[in-house]
Amino acid sequence: MKLYIDFQGMTRIFGRAADQGRDQLFEHETYDLLRALGSESVPEHLLFARDLRLTSDLLAPFPGRKVVLKIVSPDVVHKSDMGGVKVVPKLAGKVRSEGRRMVDRVSDRFAAFVETHPDQVPEPFKDLTGKALRTAVxxxxxxxxxxxxxxxxSDALGNELLVSLRWTREFGMVITAGLGGIDTELFAERLRPGQAVVSASTALVTAQTFFELFQTTIAYGKLSGQTRGGKRLVSDEQILECFGAFIAVGNHFSPLNPGVCHTIEELEVNPFALKDYEMVPLDGLCRFKKPTTPTTPRETDNIDSLLHPESVAILGVSATQMNFGRHILENMVKAGFPEKKITLVSSTAKEIDGIACVKDLTRLPTVDLLVIAVGAKQVPGLVDDIIDNHRAKSVILIPGGLGEKQGTKTMARTMAAKIHQAHCLGKGAPLFLGGNCLGIISRPGGVDTFFTPENCSPKRRHTPPSKTALISQSGAFALVRMTALVSGDPAYTITVGNQTDLTIGDFLTWMADAPEIAIIFVYVEGFNDLDGLHACRGIRRAVKRGKQVIVYKAGRTPEGKQATSGHTASVAGDYMVCTSCLGQAGALVTDSLEEFDGLMNLSTFLHGKKITGNRIAGLSPAGFETVGIADSLQSRDSCLELAQFQPETQKTIAALFDKAGLTEIMDIKNPLDITPGAPDMVHVGAIKAMIQDKNIDAVVLSLGSLAPATGDTPALDDPSGYTTTPGSLATLLPEIAATSPKPVVVFNDAGQAHDPINNRLRRQGFPVFNTCSQTMTLVARYIAYRLGLKSLIENEQNAQ
Structure with missing residues (x-):
């Protein structure tokens, strides 16, 4: 695809505006910028400056009998709201009179707006009111x-297109496209995510991949003529060229591009009018600034010293009471770390719990890992000493209150700057995790720095860990979720806290190369500067190595609306941009904590299974559950299909029904309702037949412990809470599912009395979900995710 971008011409436009002390282009300058970007349909335009003598000759080049007037001011962005846009006859006298009237009208309205919105006052109008304010405007x-x-x-929905660039703190330059016009925000708010607009990081996307993402929107359905009675408004090649030009310009005028004279803060066209295979930019804005050098990821070689240390020191262990430091020591010993390789720093004790102490850091030999569990006020001084004297290769800062508590932000910034400066000086500076964190649990490294007592958060130390890693910004979240995995504790549980140094992106990148990890779970509240982009690259690296990444992004409140001038921040706020970028990188971004919990267990259980399609078979002894399976085929962004049984499958099930005396009362169809009278052998035989059926990609079934004919029954007077018989469904299911090449997923919506039966399976590493609808949603999202990963990797390989 050939692009027609005049980067030098765009640089000159920015330069002229900067020479006038501006960081925002006027709209006619934005038109000139778009022409240099390669737009071939920039409308005819003329600046009717206040000192210009407008004549009919100047209007002659404009086609038609009408023209559009728009106010030109560095302060008035939403012109329509202030009466700054009007269609008038193309007559010199009418244009002159309406233009002058518009200047007065906008002056009045914008001055009134400023006085009634004190939180949105532009800098030039600070402290102005009344006549002085109106004059200044x-x-x-x-x-x-x-x-x-x-x-x-036409006036129909979808005839206008929004395309924009915006520099974001976390993900760098982001491109957004979708439904345009004055109702853009309304469409984005009312339609489900991804229908109205889509966004992507320009550093991670190509024109083709962004176009494929855009094809899922209502906007593309309309402009490509897919609606009833609709006609195509613009060609795919035009859209591709537009996206390609915006992506190229975004990457060129980016702070990540060294040597560029200006960087784009925001470039928005809303809308491109689509008419007769022309994309005409009707309204545009552009903000820019002088380039700054962003903080980029640095070397993190010492992460291995953090996760697999040969020597550990702990500062803050009390010799007289069970404080946080003492619990950390206790957990380290229980985790299996050799006591002889632990050193404690204590000014009063010679040894604590048999572990030798040194009086202060000056007597400590350089260790792989130093854990600091003292008050926050002591930390900055300790950090200075650790860096200056190379006390450790990696450091965990447990204390909270570093930057969160009022009066500590300056202290936290100074400490972070010291750490950053040490990294800038070259390799060898220690890595810091935290503060305000629980630290890590590394099963391969024998490390557990959590300060919670064992009885509050029991760990399954005597069972092998699962091939998973949990990276969490919240310590409490990690503590709860790691015990919810039925397959066993994660191999690594990492809490990053304030991310003073080490970040979520750092650990995602490291885990991408860890051979013992198959799935990475992430809980994130916010990213450091450009760490969202770093995390996306880590995610892409992980999925290319056959791993899966499940993410929950907390914090859905709309952000950035005050930080930008155009519509883009309203329709593509921080949460939407974040989840979109993470998803395109290869993560499965969950909608809720409950969904995150479910997908943690489902993905761990099904990681090694072949996902060949979305055709499922359902089975239950309860009619309402078979109806529920059929009613729950569609999820937010994915769907399942009911498979057609092969003749051999029908014969097998018919024989099972005949043997059990069910032929006269049951039909053989999908989902399969086998009635409460079906014994275990019918359940087991039908499941095995479905697994063998080539038309079926996955099996979803009810455990059916409510059915009186099965061998698993609640028993309140039994110590285990249930009774069972050899050959029962619950007894055989774990082996059937484990040996099946296809996913076999189970739910049991039978009430609390049946929890002992469900928990018995969970203790064997077999997840049992609570309801049919929950299970179907999880299966739909997971299958769509796995199939999407396959396509993503294939597309990357083809592109290479």
């Missing part, structure tokens, strides 16, 4: 922009 209006009038193809 009027003086900054440059005039009126005259543009050609373009009659809309």
């Amino acid at each position: 009027n003086n900054r209006i440059q005039g009126v922009l005259i543009t050609e009038y373009l009659p809309p193809e």
